[in-house]
Amino acid sequence: MAEPLFSVRGLKVALPDMTRKPLIGRAPLAEILKGLDFDLPKGSVTGIVGESGSGKSTLGRALVRLLEPSAGAISFEGRDISHLSEAELRPLRRNLQMIFQDPMSSLNPRHTIFNIIAAPLRQNGLGDRLKERVAEALQRVGLPQTFASRYRHELSGGQRQRVGIARALALSPKFVLADEIVSGLDVSTQAQILTLLEKLAAEMGLTVAFISHDLSVIRRLCQRVIVMREGRIVEASATDALFDNPQETYTRDLLAAIPLPEIDADWLQQKAPA
Amino acid sequence: MSACLDIRGLSAVLPNGQRVLRSVSLTVQPGEVRALVGESGAGKTMIGKAVLGVLPKSVRIVEGEMLIEGEDLGRLDAKARRTLIGARTALIPQDPLTALNPSRRIGAQMTDRLVRILGWSGERADTRIRQLLDEVQIRDPERVLKSYPHELSGGMRQRVLIAAAFAAEPRLIVADEPTTALDVTVQKQILRLIAQLQRDHGTAILFVTHDLGVVAKISQKVSVLYAGKVVEEAETTQLFDAPQHPYTRALIAATPRYTDPYASLKPVDEAVLAGLSAEIAAADQDWRPGHG
Amino acid sequence: MDDARISRGGLSPRLWLAGGWLLIALLAAIFAPLVAPQDPLAQDLMLERLPPFWLDGAEPGYWLGTDSLGRDLLSRLIFGGRIAFIVAFAAATSACLLGSALGLIAGYFGGWADRIISRVVDVWMAFPPVLFAILLVAVLGTGLSSVILAIAIIDWTRFCRVIRAEAMSQARMDYVESARIAGYGRIGIMLREVLPNVLPSVVALLSLEMGIAVIVEAILSFVNLSISTDDPTWGSIIAEGRLSIHQAWWVLVFPLITLILTVLSFSQFGEALKARFDPVLR
Numbered sequence: 001m002a003e004p005l006f007s008v009r010g011l012k013v014a015l016p017d018m019t020r021k022p023l024i025g026r027a028p029l030a031e032i033l034k035g036l037d038f039d040l041p042k043g044s045v046t047g048i049v050g051e052s053g054s055g056k057s058t059l060g061r062a063l064v065r066l067l068e069p070s071a072g073a074i075s076f077e078g079r080d081i082s083h084l085s086e087a088e089l090r091p092l093r094r095n096l097q098m099i100f101q102d103p104m105s106s107l108n109p110r111h112t113i114f115n116i117i118a119a120p121l122r123q124n125g126l127g128d129r130l131k132e133r134v135a136e137a138l139q140r141v142g143l144p145q146t147f148a149s150r151y152r153h154e155l156s157g158g159q160r161q162r163v164g165i166a167r168a169l170a171l172s173p174k175f176v177l178a179d180e181i182v183s184g185l186d187v188s189t190q191a192q193i194l195t196l197l198e199k200l201a202a203e204m205g206l207t208v209a210f211i212s213h214d215l216s217v218i219r220r221l222c223q224r225v226i227v228m229r230e231g232r233i234v235e236a237s238a239t240d241a242l243f244d245n246p247q248e249t250y251t252r253d254l255l256a257a258i259p260l261p262e263i264d265a266d267w268l269q270q271k272a273p274a
Numbered sequence: 275m276s277a278c279l280d281i282r283g284l285s286a287v288l289p290n291g292q293r294v295l296r297s298v299s300l301t302v303q304p305g306e307v308r309a310l311v312g313e314s315g316a317g318k319t320m321i322g323k324a325v326l327g328v329l330p331k332s333v334r335i336v337e338g339e340m341l342i343e344g345e346d347l348g349r350l351d352a353k354a355r356r357t358l359i360g361a362r363t364a365l366i367p368q369d370p371l372t373a374l375n376p377s378r379r380i381g382a383q384m385t386d387r388l389v390r391i392l393g394w395s396g397e398r399a400d401t402r403i404r405q406l407l408d409e410v411q412i413r414d415p416e417r418v419l420k421s422y423p424h425e426l427s428g429g430m431r432q433r434v435l436i437a438a439a440f441a442a443e444p445r446l447i448v449a450d451e452p453t454t455a456l457d458v459t460v461q462k463q464i465l466r467l468i469a470q471l472q473r474d475h476g477t478a479i480l481f482v483t484h485d486l487g488v489v490a491k492i493s494q495k496v497s498v499l500y501a502g503k504v505v506e507e508a509e510t511t512q513l514f515d516a517p518q519h520p521y522t523r524a525l526i527a528a529t530p531r532y533t534d535p536y537a538s539l540k541p542v543d544e545a546v547l548a549g550l551s552a553e554i555a556a557a558d559q560d561w562r563p564g565h566g
Numbered sequence: 567m568d569d570a571r572i573s574r575g576g577l578s579p580r581l582w583l584a585g586g587w588l589l590i591a592l593l594a595a596i597f598a599p600l601v602a603p604q605d606p607l608a609q610d611l612m613l614e615r616l617p618p619f620w621l622d623g624a625e626p627g628y629w630l631g632t633d634s635l636g637r638d639l640l641s642r643l644i645f646g647g648r649i650a651f652i653v654a655f656a657a658a659t660s661a662c663l664l665g666s667a668l669g670l671i672a673g674y675f676g677g678w679a680d681r682i683i684s685r686v687v688d689v690w691m692a693f694p695p696v697l698f699a700i701l702l703v704a705v706l707g708t709g710l711s712s713v714i715l716a717i718a719i720i721d722w723t724r725f726c727r728v729i730r731a732e733a734m735s736q737a738r739m740d741y742v743e744s745a746r747i748a749g750y751g752r753i754g755i756m757l758r759e760v761l762p763n764v765l766p767s768v769v770a771l772l773s774l775e776m777g778i779a780v781i782v783e784a785i786l787s788f789v790n791l792s793i794s795t796d797d798p799t800w801g802s803i804i805a806e807g808r809l810s811i812h813q814a815w816w817v818l819v820f821p822l823i824t825l826i827l828t829v830l831s832f833s834q835f836g837e838a839l840k841a842r843f844d845p846v847l848r
Contacts, residue, residue, distance in 0.1 A: 034566045043646065051457035052428075066743055072827035093749040106740035110762035119758075141418035144426050158316075167744070186313035186484065188542035191528040195541055197491050211459065216530035220539050243532060258460040267491050 004039035004040060005207045006063065008039045010072035011036040011082075012060050013055075018088035032058045034231040035072065040175075045201055045208040047218035047239070049254070056211050060177045063090055063209060064096045076175070094124040096170040099197075101180040103160035107152040113138075114148040117167050124171055137166040141196060147238070151164060158189035161194070176201075187229060194221060202236065225268055227251050276344035277301040277369040278446050278478040279325060280508055284338030285561075286320065286329070294320060294333060296503040302446060302495075304477045308470075309489040311525075312499030318482045319557065320502070322448040325452075327359050333442060343445060358386035361393045365519065366468070370453040374423040384438045392442055396560035397467030398440075409474070410467050429460035433467065439472050447472075450482045463490055486529045498522050501554055520546045569700060575627060581838035584831040591828055595647035603627050604638035606645040606798050611636050629818045633728045642798040643824055650828065652710065653775040653783040657717035661779075662772045664718065665725025670764065672758045673733025682816070687723045694821050695720050699782055705793045706819040707742070710793050713786055716778050725771055732764045766843040772835025777829035781828075786827055 014029040015047045021027035032055045050056040065076065065081055074082040082093065089096075097120075100106035107116055117134045121127060135145055141162040152160055161181060168176050178197065182190040189271050198221055201208050212218055218225055219239060226236040227250065235248045246252045256270060279302040286295040295317050302308040312318045317419040323329045325340065327347070340347045342362055347355050366372040375383060379404070388399035407415040410433040423431060432452065435563065439447050449468065453461040469492060472479055481493055489496055490510065506519040517523045524542040531538040594601050604627065613636035619629050630639040672683040682812065701728045706712035736742065745755045781802075786792040787801025800821050807818030 062539065063749060066746060086746075090749050090751075093747060096747070098404070098747045100740045100744060100745070102740060106744050106761055108739075108741040108763070119745065122750040123754075164338075167748075182809070185523065187528045188313060188531075191539045193543040194539055214530065216532040216538070217534040218537075220530060222534035234483050253459060255532070257459045258532065259462070259465070259485070259491045260533060261486040261490050261514065261526055262531070263490055263511050268466055271466075 005076040006040035012071040014070040031038040046224045047222035054228040055231040095174040097173040137170040141166040280341040290304045307493045309493035309496040315501040317502035362446040366452045368447040584834040597752040602641035604641045606641040609635040621812045646798040657714045657779040660718035661721040665722035669726040669729030673730035770836035770840035777832030
């Protein structure tokens with residue numbers, strides 16, 4: 001494989017810890033990411049898995065530079081973007097897109113679906129042929145053209161998430177961050193959204209970071225997996241290797257804790273890790 | 275012996291006449307765990323609320339009976355019904371944080387129910403709570419009892435609520451998605467605890483969940499719900515070995531399994547859902563409250 | 567789900583009643599010279615203290631009676647409405663523009679901007695508003711523009727506080743982050759994503775503030791600190807009516823009713839507008 005799309009070295013992110021904020025003055029910083037090294041190969045789908053507090057969402061937000069790292073480097077196509085200003089990032093935004101966890105809160109209730117999908121196009125110099133491009137984006141995610149004039153409250157949960165995907169892919173970006181994009185959906189809808197993303201990622205040759213707490217979903221979708229815990233990488237490897245032969249106890253614990261939809265009388269007897 | 279919970283032909287409507295429960299029948303025998311599984315909007319939480327007598331005002335029950343240990347709730351006046359429900363049932367809620375008052379200590383909130391509703395002495399309630407905290411494997415009860423809810427982790431709070439639910443020795447517990455908000459490793463600990471306490475105390479549980487994985491692990495019987503209608507009910511082993519209804523089969527196939535990535539996560543066939551909608555529409559056509 | 571509560575369709579009776587009264591009062595004020603049955607300033611001592619039309623001794627053409635100088639009360643109320651509405655629109659709009667802009671900036675940008683604006687609001691709100699208004703007019707001098715300026719200077723904080731809180735909760739929404747991902751700058755996001763979502767509250771507050779402006783103007787006229795005493799204003803009519811309450815109660819009662827109806831209508835109109843816009847899109 002050629003050079004990776006993302007190359008991350010010694011990444012640290014510290015955020016203000018509001019629970020320890022004194023009455024007067026600034027909240028002290030808490031280190032959320034404690035030095036991460038990894039690459040995201042071009043065209044790969046990488047799963048980032050961890051429990052709450054593992055820092056997986058913070059990592060995602062640092063990759064698309066919604067957050068600024070406190071130390072370390074994030075190279076995107078060989079260029080360090082870790083400390084670029086908002087203005088310097090703007091030309092790069094076109095290639096750094098994101099699909100959000102909650103399609104309700106990520107769609108502005110006051111804008112039509114057309115305007116929501118058109119926004120990134122307008123802002124990135126693709127404002128010509130807007131109607132055509134939005135129509136294409138809707139079609140790509142399997143939504144009828146009539147949806148363009150609707151508002152988010154007129155859509156079901158799965159349809160909203162399709163709009164979120166259409167918006168992120170309208171620019172044909174090189175990289176897409178998918179942050180827990182199915183955790184709020186019913187299983188039947190979840191399966192539809194995942195197969196859609198799987199298909200589009202392959203067709204468009206996207207590099208995807210797929211953040212999830214659900215290892216079952218990751219196994220289906222991702223070629224590589226990064227397991228995180230408390231701001232550190234526990235284990236990172238190719239998907240099949242990780243599932244067939246997990247190296248770390250924590251990874252094995254995570255796998256063993258998943259209740260599979262099949263009868264297993266012993267499952268409840270096995271002690272869960274503390 | 276009569277069933278611990280017996281729901282017969284329960285139908286409920288919204289003010290606009292839309293049916294939200296469609297002649298639901300289900301039983302929970304003493305000491306068994308019955309899972310109630312369905313997707314959002316299937317009405318599973320609504321059934322739990324109906325059992326506990328806390329349906330929202332907008333939902334009106336138009337037909338059917340609910341019996342707790344053979345006593346028909348419909349024949350009791352409001353006060354007697356509350357007393358019966360209070361003494362024989364308890365709830366393990368989905369979100370342990372909103373279920374607890376943020377400005378009162380855990381200890382006070384746990385003993386409250388025993389003292390106020392069951393009329394226990396403070397001392398007796400306190401002893402009982404400590405005993406239960408031990409059963410849910412809380413090793414430092416002193417600290418926990420003195421804590422405020424936000425000072426505990428999500429798993430810890432859920433343990434506290436499980437202890438509180440079992441403390442009054444209810445015959446039936448409604449567990450409403452009790453592990454949905456938890457991490458997967460914590461979920462396993464909590465499921466183990468619920469199963470263990472359920473066995474030790476011989477309590478029947480109506481376990482509401484959307485997760486077929488949880489259903490497979492915790493329940494002996496299961497009812498699959500769609501649009502307020504029970505589409506299939508079976509022994510849990512049977513349901514997974516030989517699901518009868520196409521919707522159940524589709525649901526199982528849609529649930530992700532890391533052991534079998536390509537046989538799982540199958541999108542539900544539109545034809546299955548269309549068939550279900552037609553089935554429901556046809557039933558609604560003939561339905562008149564009281565004659566259905 | 568909340569979204570199920572789609573538009574209830576049609577206008578609520580609240581909106582009809584409040585809007586209806588405001589429309590009638592506004593049209594009467596605009597076309598006062600055509601509508602008013604008499605000259606509001608014409609004194610005629612032969613006609614002093616005429617009762618309203620349904621009482622004995624009433625004169626045709628003087629529907630609500632006359633005051634102690636024989637001036638027609640209805641005409642004076644209609645002309646007084648001109649001042650009331652000018653002050654309501656001008657003062658409330660100025661307060662709204664200033665307060666909403668600062669509230670939006672404080673709530674969306676946070677940080678230093680928020681700290682400075684919020685402190686100023688706190689200090690501002692420590693003054694009792696009516697005293698503050700009297701003080702300001704005393705400094706600025708009486709006259710229509712001073713009254714408008716005084717009300718705007720005092721009441722922008724009302725907009726600022728509410729809009730700041732709403733902008734803060736909007737700033738946490740994912741669609742704000744999504745706009746950053748789309749390449750929008752901070753100002754663009756504020757105008758495109760945040761502003762449309764706080765507008766219903768701005769509209770409701772604006773309407774409420776118009777009612778408040780009418781009251782404040784009336785209070786200032788009542789204490790003779792509004793515009794020149796020749797032109798009738800609701801406050802000055804009330805002040806005069808108070809003096810002749812025992813001989814001619816109507817001179818006090820009718821302007822009071824007019825004032826209360828107008829103020830109530832403004833606040834109800836705003837609330838109804840907000841209720842109408844909110845459930846559809848939230």
